[in-house]
Amino acid sequence: MTWLALLLTSAIAGMLYYKIKVRPRRVRISFYVGVIQLGLGSLSALATTIAPISPISCVIGGVGVYINPIITLIDVVMLLSVIPTKLRANDRLQILIYVAFIVARIALHIMAGAVHYWAFSYCTI
Numbered sequence: 001m002t003w004l005a006l007l008l009t010s011a012i013a014g015m016l017y018y019k020i021k022v023r024p025r026r027v028r029i030s031f032y033v034g035v036i037q038l039g040l041g042s043l044s045a046l047a048t049t050i051a052p053i054s055p056i057s058c059v060i061g062g063v064g065v066y067i068n069p070i071i072t073l074i075d076v077v078m079l080l081s082v083i084p085t086k087l088r089a090n091d092r093l094q095i096l097i098y099v100a101f102i103v104a105r106i107a108l109h110i111m112a113g114a115v116h117y118w119a120f121s122y123c124t125i
Contacts, residue, residue: 006045006111010038013104019097024085026078027101033075034108040064041112048119058123064116072109079105 017023017031044064047057079102086098 006038006041006108006115009104009108009111010034013101013108016097016101016104020101021091021094022089024082026082030075030079030105033071034105037068037071037108037112041115044119045115048122052122053125057119061116061119061121061123064112065120068109068113068116072106072113075105075109076102 013031013034017027020027023031040060041064044057044060047054047060051057083098086095089095
């Protein structure tokens with residue numbers, strides 16, 4: 001169920017990304033980090049579904065548990081640093097799309113973290 005929420009959040013973030021007219025490098029990096037997070041979260045969920053207590057699911061889940069908060073912090077700071085530039089543009093629709101993209105990216109971080117915690121919880125029993 002968490003994996004499906006991760007996929008849905010990624011789809012929403014992807015649609016919002018393509019609605020943003022001007023994409024600074026930080027926004028592009030954030031989008032590609034989201035794609036990598038989706039891949040690792042999906043791999044973690046798939047490995048845990050097939051074999052809950054396996055070295056693959058434990059390693060991927062463990063790496064995700066420790067790396068995801070660091071990536072989340074860096075990504076949110078990068079995205080928030082672009083807001084002053086967007087505010088100077090005076091395009092309200094683009095500002096709303098960008099804020100929705102930030103919210104979707106934060107939700108993606110939460111969902112990816114939940115999948116990794118779920119996978120890693122089987123290994124710590």
